[in-house]
Amino acid sequence: MKGNNFFIQQYHGLSYNHGGVGYSDMEKILVANGYLPLNADGNSMQSGQSTAGRLVRCIRLAFSVPRNAVVVFIYPMYARMSRLLIRILLTRGIRCQCILADIDGVKDGDPVLLENELNWLGRFRDFIVHNPVMETWLRARLGEKVFSPLQFFDFLSAPASGTREKSATIVFAGNLGKSGFLRGLDHPALASVHFNLYGPGQPQDLPITSLVTYKGAYPPYELVNLLEGSYGLVWDGESIHGPAGGLGIYMGLISQHKLSLYILAGLPVIINSTAACAGVVVSEGIGLACDDLTRLPGILASVTDQQYASMREKMIPFAQRISSGRQLTDALKKISH
Incomplete structure (x- = not known):
């Protein structure tokens, strides 16, 4: 359904010196697979657009998405307009699929944050998760959802050439x-x-x-x-x-x-x-x-x-x-x- 697949763009143009490059690569892969970007926050923030202007833009963007569309997003999602965009899409009955990149409540050892995250994630049906262990963990907390494990993160760099020898x-x-x-x-x-x-x-x-x-x-x-x-x-x-x-x-x-x-x-x-x-x-x-x-x-x-x-x-x-x-x-x- 090329043309009806979208993703909420959050990492375009950003550079990383650590694992965050995986998020940027995910967005590149989505584009390569025909998904169209929805940018609810980034460019408008950089241009100095007012909060009211950004809000109007976000609402218009949400209602430009066809009802039979699929929208993919990477979680965590920190930008307020991106989160608002998701809420409007859900209200319109549009299928939203979550790539679960991090669970901050577990990583930070914060049970209150974790409860809030699980409540928010419970709104969705479809999840791409790290691996089968994470899938099992989430099933026990979110119930019967649809899960697809990655196992390994993609990394859009050519494999190294040359040889290596065994050492300590x-x-x-x-x-x-x-x-x-x-x-x-x-x-x-x-x-x-x-x-x-x-x-x-x-x-x-x-x-x-x-x-x-x-x-x-x-x-x-x-x-x-x-x-x-x-x-x-x-x-x-x-x-x-x-x-x-x-x-x-x-x-x-x-x-x-x-x-x-x-x-x-x-x-x-x-x-x-x-x-x-x-x-x-x-x-x-x-x-x-x-x-x-x-x-x-x-x-x-x-x-x-x-x-x-x-x-x-x-x-x-x-x-x-x-x-x-x-x-x-x-x-x-x-x-x-």
Whole structure:
């Protein structure tokens, strides 16, 4: 139904140095699939239009959408006019489909916010979610909705070329300021492991030693070809010993964008065993699960050259899908049936 598919545009023209690039890529994939943008807030705000003018524009935009249309939006949605647009569309009986990118109430450990989010999300029927774990979690709270899991986030960058060799050098890329476990990387049990860190927010008390190197922050699409190491680490929270703190718990519900980055970079993954994607990483043979980072030396020593090469080989089809937007494209098709 090309011409009757729309999306609420929120991220056009914005630049990111972290996982937010995934939202921008989602909008690019929607455009590539024939979805037309509805911009209720961004451009009018930048032009200095009055609140009344923006309100009139939003209402006109809502009533320009055909009744048989499908409108996709990415949640969370912070812009007031975009949220108003959704409310008007729902009132008109237009089918609105939610790409659930984040659940702030869980991430921030805020039960009041979470209750408000679930009440708002309960208005919708169709959801594209991170993975089957998130689907199960939401079914228990929202009831029988229609869910389509992504499993991996798309990342519209060409897969890295070149080869890698097995070593004890591990890459971690992300917002370093929110990754409290990094302060424990100088643990004596990790003396044989080297960590290369990439991203913004370097903490002042980060242990930069001969075994922990800060490599800097780079634009996401360049980062794929800049990561130096043999493995990519998916870990979050406050402790090297397992999930701790709000983000450590949240890791058990989400698919992290850095996982897609590592797949594109050809870095076999080391993932916290409680993470939502740990099962698929292990079952698809693209990485290893670990419940405590102090056990890394033994885990790395057990990997043969052949096993390492096999993990890299098995990442190739996933990298091709992720780099071409197939994860979201297929999820959209599934949820529209």
